Amino acid sequence: MSIFLSVVAVVTVLAVLQGLTAEGSNKALPLIVAALGAASLVMWTIGVRNKPREK
Numbered sequence: 001m002s003i004f005l006s007v008v009a010v011v012t013v014l015a016v017l018q019g020l021t022a023e024g025s026n027k028a029l030p031l032i033v034a035a036l037g038a039a040s041l042v043m044w045t046i047g048v049r050n051k052p053r054e055k
Helices: 002-021 024-049
Strands: none
């Protein structure tokens, strides 16, 4: 799981950098990928911090 999260973090950072340096409509896709990566990392962090539900 930590390898996956590391890859997501690296791809997110690279997408942000590419999106910020792109011109015009070429910004959209990298920034969307970066937003999805950031959302994934935030949701994973929230999921790890919360206790598992008891049955």
